[in-house]
Amino acid sequence: MERHEYDVVVIGAGGAGLRAAIEARQQGKRTAIVCKSLFGKAHTVMAEGGAAAAMGNVNPDDNWMVHFRDTMRGGKFLNNWRMAELHAKEAPDRVWELEAWGALFDRTRDGKISQRNFGGHEYPRLAHVGDRTGLELIRTLQQRVVALQQEDYELHGDYEAYIKVFAECTVTRLLKDGDSISGAFGYWRETGKFILFDTPAVVLATGGIGKSYVVTSNSWEYTGDGHALALLAGANLINMEFIQFHPTGMVWPPSVRGILVTESVRGDGGVLRNSLGERFMFNYVPDVFKDKYATSEEEGDRWYTDQANNRRPPELLPRDEVARAINAEVKAGRGSPQGGVFLDVSSRLPAAEIIKRLPSMHHQFKELADVDITKEPMQVGPTCHYIMGGVEVDADTGAASVPGLFAAGEVSGGMHGSNRLGGNSLSDLLVFGRRAGAGAAAYVDGLAKRPVATGVEEAMAEAVAPLERATGENPYDVHHELQRTMNELVGIIRKSSEISEALDVVEKLKERAKNTASTGGKIYNPGWHLAIDLRNMLLVSECVAKAALLREESRGGHTRDDYPGMSADWRRKLLVCSTPPDGSEVTVIEREQPSMRDDLLTLFDRGELAKYLTEEEMAEYDAALA
């Protein structure tokens, strides 16, 4: 087993991980970046639409307060308001910082960073590079890592003296010394050899959990590893019942079902129609949003050129609303031939403009579905996309409850409440990646002595177990059953009996997973890797299902058929998941969300707040104004 010593180990090389690692290194810490797939291959690179930041380049009325309000509304006020505040205030600086590091964003006519419309954002706010924003973000952050390595070479004669990348290396356990983090254990994907990092501080930046579902925009790495690593190390997860089903994934052909169709298609003018040709979203504007959205197609269309005097079209409602509406249309028999609805940009923009603004979408549909989106509509339907739930962290430092453990990006919870607005993830990664890197560095500075890694033998035995069983369950069978169960029983619309059924299945799958056998050896063995990942997917699925069963209301990315509508009783409740170190059972408890600070509360109109908040909270609002 290889062994390395670092001050900070960042697990994940997406936007959050890279930004955290850059910060830790800039604070003088010897930093490792560990990633399961190739360096540069992360969800961040797949992000299309852009990074939300209230720079006010396209509409000068935009500012952090408007962004904060939109984020809280999008999350149905269950957001960690301090995170939403920091995010709205700091996102512009993080985008400008990227530009200073070499990012080339699309420009406005007067040469500023261009910003595009997206669902739930009052003003054009997403800094973008065509529909390939994530690629530019990752390219820039990687370039920054290389620049720092070049500085280190100048100073120390070694490029990797202070920041080193361990790619295709999967972490399977966090190690502790007493209550505190002391290391991370994993294996190299290619050789199967084990690797140990001795470190007092770990930043989790492992992204999402989508691979627990059949229809998902997520790729193979997203098996909830960071969520599970945190749980097993003794940290809490919050908001796990809230999963974002993106309204527009490809539905055809079956081999690509779930692949994302960016919201930019709607932001740039694309409309949703059912099989009768109706723009059905006008029938699905909920009361809380009625005054903000157009009531006629004419008004919605005028908004694209005159935002001051018109309201936005309902195709740009937050994602949870659009996904539910599509689901309802398909269920009512008004779907497209392949079980989705139609998303049409061909009749809305000239072909050349579509190719210029949406080059990846044009390419994706041509290559994968033989559809030319400049000539005909796409067929789209909801796909499991993003988890709002994750590691409970301190907003300012990214610290989890376990000393030495930090989390940022999609693996952390709280920022987005019950539903994330599109574009708010890329900016979240930058804002909280930086803060977690700084938090970890400060933690290391405050330590009197380095902790000692314990539990290495156990971690090794756990990892090698599927290889040592001569016969047993096929990990692919267990995985498929889990994906089908979560999709069908804890999907976009949920009810008590189905969630309970899912929990029974998960319990049985946990037993089967303990018995998986992987044929072949340690060298590049995906069956073995999946057997290891199953522990994480099952743990995360148990959290999602248990929290979903408990929350008897519908809010954001959690819709209960048997409890439609938001409930005042649930308004302030956070659901907190934890497990014992062996992960044998997930416990979920309720915790009250702290009251919002007065100066933030008074950014909202009383009438609007009354739609969301409890009477007790409204009394706090009135007292703040008095």
Ligand code: FAD
């Ligand atoms: P990721 O970028 O997902 O990176 C996770 C990293 O962790 C990877 O390097 C992975 O290899 C590593 N990892 C995971 N497990 C382990 C392990 N056990 N050991 C070692 N390494 C591990 N958001 C927006 O704001 N705007 C958009 O336009 C947008 N478009 C999107 C389009 C698509 C197709 C998808 C899938 C998502 C999109 N999102 C968008 C969401 C956004 O991209 C993600 O939420 C975000 O990139 C997550 O970033 P992250 O840094 O948290 O993790």
